[in-house]
Amino acid sequence: MNAAELRDKTPDQLRDQLLALKKEAFNLRFQKATNQLENTARIRVVRRDVARVQTILNQKAAEAAAN
Secondary structure, eight states, rough: HHHHHHHHHHHHHHHHHHHHHHHHHHHHHHHTTTTTOOTTTHHHHHHHHHHHHHHHHHHHHHHHHHH
């Protein structure tokens, strides 16, 4: 997922995606703790996606506050 795709989404869609990403991150951490994680790089990708979504949400909130 890239930032351009996220900017096209509404804040509600972004919040839903953020929730899904956080659930996935939790599941990945759980798998890592129980030594069942196969793709360790996925943790990094999900963390960055969470940060990307949060950044876009903050930018949209700042835009709305400025208007």
